[in-house]
Amino acid sequence: MSSTKPLPMLEGEAAAPCCPPLTERPLTAEEAERTALMFKALGDPVRLRLFSAIASHEGGEACVCDISDVGVSQPTVSHHLKKLREAGLLSSERRGTWVYYRVEPSVIAAMSQMLGRSA
Template sequence: MSNSRVGLPPVEPEAAPCCPPLASAELSEADAARTAAMFKALGDPVRLRLFSKVASHPGGEACVCDIQDVGVSQPTVSHHLKKLREAGLLSSERRGTWVYYRVEPAALAGLARLLDLDR
């Protein structure tokens, strides 16, 4: 069986947050909009739990079958995972009947850089 991507294509380098730390420079309008979309996606408790489950899963990726136990229905889990993908925080790959998710390292690194107030 071949692997096929589902959802949006991976975050392109220019789409990843590349902002300087908040305390060192003003955000551009584009960087602010892109970063706000990521924070908005993480602002929901179910999405934050799903993101955490993927990020902390052994091997750096998780099957939807392993992370769907967050107290909501399966269609709702799919909706929240889609929002995290659309924000560029997760990527996904279909393998057989299951979809595997992994954190987009560039997005996570960009958010960490943005919040680094020690610079």
């Protein structure tokens, strides 16, 4: 069992980012830890491709059968998807024999807000 904690981004329908914009103030130790988990999960090229494939898929979700062609074996795809889920970047739902993955819009909004420039 992993000791990683999902990023606390989802709060109702509004995005509740884990951290303030990076240009607003220095991150606390706890904020930096949570943010590092997200960047670590996205720091692998295969994970980044999977995340992008899911985020850009029609309807905002994708069946594992639609996104598994990233140049690695199916067990490796499953491993990377698990890491993205553990970081709080994806949610999943089993439908019959397939698993569907989704990037919640609030996750994208929170990431954008954190990386965006403050006006």
